[in-house]
Amino acid sequence: MGVVGVACVLNLIEGGLKARSLNLVPQCVILDYCGCKNHWDNNGIQTDINCKKLFEILQVDENM
Template identity: 45%
Template sequence: MLNILPGGYDMRSGRIASQCLLLDYPGCKKHWDPKGPPTAINEDLLVRIIVTARP
């Protein structure tokens, strides 16, 4: 989470629409794993967040 916040604020300050999704684990070749394995979102958690956030 702490790695994506600064990028989100940069996008906001540049008036560029963006959104971030938290992954179950990091797989970025540059920062975490030289093999760069595919990552995935936790769809169940995403649905719970969306349902909870609805007005």
């Protein structure tokens, strides 16, 4: 079993530490830029992820 977290840096740190406490080894994909209401912007900003990095971690052919 594995965990791939996709989030802003602050959420990945918190989630990664929680996963480690459960003896899981998380992999992370950091958002291209941060904009969540909790940490970065009062209104929230739509963000994006690096799909190539996610597919690399999942070992999926991105051309599928």
